Amino acid sequence: MGSTRTRGRTISEGPTPADVAGAPGLPYPSGWSALAFSDELKPGAVLTRPLMGEDVVLYRLRTGDVRAIRPYCPHLGAHLGLAELDGNDLVCPFHLFAFGPDGSCVRTGYGTPPPKAPLARLPVHEVNGAVFVWRHEDGRQPDWEIPGWHAIGHRPARQAAWEMAGNAQEVIENSVDIGHFATLHGWVEAGLGAPVAYRDKEFHVSMRVRESAPVIGEFDVTVEVDGYGLSCLHADIHTARFGLTMCTMIMPTAIAPNRMQLRQSNRIALAEPSRLPRPLARAVSRTAARLLERPLFRSSCDFTAADFPIWSHKQYEQRPRLAQGDGPIGPFRRWARQFYPQDVADRELSRIEQQRNVSAN
Numbered sequence: 001m002g003s004t005r006t007r008g009r010t011i012s013e014g015p016t017p018a019d020v021a022g023a024p025g026l027p028y029p030s031g032w033s034a035l036a037f038s039d040e041l042k043p044g045a046v047l048t049r050p051l052m053g054e055d056v057v058l059y060r061l062r063t064g065d066v067r068a069i070r071p072y073c074p075h076l077g078a079h080l081g082l083a084e085l086d087g088n089d090l091v092c093p094f095h096l097f098a099f100g101p102d103g104s105c106v107r108t109g110y111g112t113p114p115p116k117a118p119l120a121r122l123p124v125h126e127v128n129g130a131v132f133v134w135r136h137e138d139g140r141q142p143d144w145e146i147p148g149w150h151a152i153g154h155r156p157a158r159q160a161a162w163e164m165a166g167n168a169q170e171v172i173e174n175s176v177d178i179g180h181f182a183t184l185h186g187w188v189e190a191g192l193g194a195p196v197a198y199r200d201k202e203f204h205v206s207m208r209v210r211e212s213a214p215v216i217g218e219f220d221v222t223v224e225v226d227g228y229g230l231s232c233l234h235a236d237i238h239t240a241r242f243g244l245t246m247c248t249m250i251m252p253t254a255i256a257p258n259r260m261q262l263r264q265s266n267r268i269a270l271a272e273p274s275r276l277p278r279p280l281a282r283a284v285s286r287t288a289a290r291l292l293e294r295p296l297f298r299s300s301c302d303f304t305a306a307d308f309p310i311w312s313h314k315q316y317e318q319r320p321r322l323a324q325g326d327g328p329i330g331p332f333r334r335w336a337r338q339f340y341p342q343d344v345a346d347r348e349l350s351r352i353e354q355q356r357n358v359s360a361n
Ligand code: FES
Pocket: 073, 074, 075, 076, 077, 078, 092, 093, 094, 095, 096, 097
C-alpha cells in the first residue's frame, strides 16, 4: 500500500482496514476462544489478553491449573493483570487482598477478616497446547468442548500469533471456500473428497489437492480439516509422496468489533523409510523432520498470511453472489449461525434463503 504527501501531510492510499472503515461486521461468536499458547503461561505467570471488547486475566497456579478471570478486583477495581501469585493465591497489588484457587478472598492486606468478594471466574479449557476461554452471549456455561487430539512428531509445536482487522468467522469459513485455494493460495487444483459434514458444533472438510513446487513438479495432497465452533480449525495435511504429515491448528479470536487475534501452531512428522532397519529409519525420519520443520512452518505461515490482506479489508457479505466453482458457503453459514444471538442468526438465514431463491429464479 502506498502513500502520498499532500501539503506536508501523508495520506495513505489503498483499502482501509475493516475495523477502521466501519464495514458492517458480525457480532461476537459464542463459544471457546484461544487466548494463549500453553507455554506462554508458566506456573506463577499472570497474563492479560483481550477478548470481545474486554480484558481477560489468565494465570497459572503452581499446581499447573489455569484460571481465567474478569480483570477488575472486587475490592476497589484495580486491574488484576498487575497482580502476582503468592503460592496459589492471586494477590492484588492495590491493598494486597489475596484470592485462593477457588477465587474466594482469603485475606486482606490489613490482616482483617476477608470480605465475601470472590473473583469473577470464566470457564477455561487447556487443550492441544492452547488455553481457551468460554464466552456465551446468553451467559450460559460451556455445553461443548474442543477435544484433545493426537500430537504428531517428536518435536514441540511451532507457534505464531498475529493481530489484524477481521472477523473470526471469515477464518473458519476459509476452509470451505474451496475456490480460493487455487486463486489465492496457488494450489493447482482443490476439490472436496466428500460433502462437508456438520455435527452439532463441529464440521469436517475432506479435500483432495494438487500442488506444484519448483523442481519437484506436481504432487497430490490430502487435507482433512476439523472445525470446532468459530474459533478453532485442526488440519491434517498429508503428502504421501514424501511421507509427510503436517498438523496445523488455526485459532481466530474476536477481540473487538471487526478485529481479531489469530494463533497458529504446526507439527510435522515424516514416515520412516520402510527399506531401512527400524532404528536407522527412525533416526533418518527424525533428522529430516528436524531439518524441515522450520522451512515448512514458514511456508505454512506464508500460506495463512496470503489471506490476511483479504480478511483485514473485506466486509462480511451477507448476500454473497455465489457462482459455480465456489465451495459450499451456504450450508456453512447455516451451521455458523448457531454461534450468534438468535435474532441476528434469523436475519442472516432469511438473507441466505432470499439469495438462494433469487439464484434459483
Ligand atoms: S483493589 Fe484490589 S485489593 Fe484493593
